[in-house]
Amino acid sequence: MSRQDGRAGQNALRRVGEASVLILISLADGPKHGYALIQDIKQLADVELGPGTLYGALDRLERLGLIEPLPADDRRHPYRITAPGAAALRVHLDSLERVSAAGRLRLRLGGI
Amino acid sequence: MDDPRATRLVETVLRCYPARWRRRHGEEAAELAALLIRDGTPAGSVAWSYLAGAARERLTSRPGRRLSTVACALLVAACSLGVSAGLLASAAPARAASTSQAHGPAQCRPGSPEPVPGVTPAMSRPQVIIWAAGHGRSC
Numbered sequence: 001m002s003r004q005d006g007r008a009g010q011n012a013l014r015r016v017g018e019a020s021v022l023i024l025i026s027l028a029d030g031p032k033h034g035y036a037l038i039q040d041i042k043q044l045a046d047v048e049l050g051p052g053t054l055y056g057a058l059d060r061l062e063r064l065g066l067i068e069p070l071p072a073d074d075r076r077h078p079y080r081i082t083a084p085g086a087a088a089l090r091v092h093l094d095s096l097e098r099v100s101a102a103g104r105l106r107l108r109l110g111g112i
Numbered sequence: 113m114d115d116p117r118a119t120r121l122v123e124t125v126l127r128c129y130p131a132r133w134r135r136r137h138g139e140e141a142a143e144l145a146a147l148l149i150r151d152g153t154p155a156g157s158v159a160w161s162y163l164a165g166a167a168r169e170r171l172t173s174r175p176g177r178r179l180s181t182v183a184c185a186l187l188v189a190a191c192s193l194g195v196s197a198g199l200l201a202s203a204a205p206a207r208a209a210s211t212s213q214a215h216g217p218a219q220c221r222p223g224s225p226e227p228v229p230g231v232t233p234a235m236s237r238p239q240v241i242i243w244a245a246g247h248g249r250s251c
Binding site for chain 2: 033034035038048050051052053055056059075076077
């Protein structure tokens with residue numbers, strides 16, 4: 001997966017919003033279904049994702065090719081992150097880190 | 113879901129999603145709602161989230177749907193234009209009638225040789241000039 005593909009995925013990720021980024025982060029360590037995603041995101045980011053928001057974000061991420069569904073386990077559909085999804089997430093997190101570092105530096109320089 | 117009212121509420125809201133979405137996620141969504149309510153999430157909050165999701169799902173533009181949205185928008189625009197034109201058409205004769213009652217019918221006729229009784233020449237002149245100017249341009 002090239003850096004350029006990662007950038008394209010990151011641009012898509014910026015458009016789809018915070019819920020999608022949280023879902024990708026949650027799927028980064030392995031496939032999960034809806035309920036497991038909600039529980040994991042609550043634990044890792046202290047964000048309670050509504051079920052309507054969850055399914056909307058899952059559909060968008062799937063359309064973008066950043067995640068893919070796995071065969072249904074009973075009624076639950078697990079999802080896993082794809083290679084382009086992982087690349088997009090990596091680029092997005094790198095960008096967040098740069099912005100975060102710049103913000104901290106400016107706070108120090110400003111003496112706040 | 114143990115509470116039958118919560119079950120009914122969530123089922124009703126899930127019916128707001130398009131059939132394609134319900135076929136794909138319907139059963140899992142109902143089960144997820146049951147699990148969340150069992151964990152203590154208020155049923156109203158779960159239902160509201162699904163309702164907002166259903167609205168978003170229906171508003172999301174798809175290639176086929178975009179055409180029908182444009183067709184609907186054109187139809188609404190055409191209807192509102194028709195209504196506006198109808199209102200203007202019905203208001204114009206009424207306005208003309210009220211104007212002619214106020215100033216007398218002869219003033220509206222161009223080149224009327226007779227002086228209009230009760231109207232001073234200073235008031236009647238500009239009206240003739242304006243009409244003549246407009247008439248000349250259109251010819």
